[in-house]
Amino acid sequence: MQLIDMLKEAVLRTGCRRHEHRDQVSRLRRPRPYRGRTALRPLPLGGVRPRHRREHTNATFAARSTELWGQGSTAVTSDSTHVRAYDQNLFTEWLSLHGGRGVLIYWHVEKKSLAIHYQLINCTASEVAAMVEGAMQHGTSMVVEANYTDSHGQSEIGLGITRMLNFDLLPEIKRINKVKLCRPTAGDLDAYPQLTPALPRPVRWELIT
DSSP states (O other): OOOHHHHHHHHHHHOOGGGGTOSSOOOOOOOOEEETEEEEOOOGOOOOOOOHHHHHHHHHHHHHOOOOOOOOOEEEEEEEEEOOOOOTTOEEETTTTTTTEEEEEEEEETTEEEEEEEEOTTSSSHHHHHHHHHHHHHHHOOOOEEEEOOOOOHHHHHHHHHHTTTTTTEEEEEEEEGGGOOSSSSTTTTTTTTGGOOOOOEEHHHOOO
């Protein structure tokens, strides 16, 4: 099947053309031939409204065949992506982590490679807040029970917040051999033999209270 046929079929099945507006530059136009190839007008990231994105995502979930894709996932992975932008763009910032100018887009992607949420974040903003917001406010039919992230998307406060919000934060922690944890109670010193070096003291529940 040619790419243009796949695009046409996606448009017909999702009904995304009903979201077009005359004043938007992100409308689908009839393909025009260009040097023997099919050319389409680009769809800018900001041209898709959140409600439309959610409808497209839900339509993809509904169209999936369990025989091919298996049962639906309840876990997502989240991370930021550096997108280069022109200096004249008001959102352009210098990203010290990536060593260049641009913007940061924070993505939540389920294991079948479908993005359920994305947001533009400040280059100096905490990715923990973006991680929590995307997992809770994605607005799709997916039930998020776990979120995988890197060291930038986790913190002790983030782990506590996600616990209260009833989904698991599963981070890949840099220098995990240097991390110090706390035992749930003062006793049970042998309850976690593999973690003994990282458990110097129990949780101070009285301080939390």
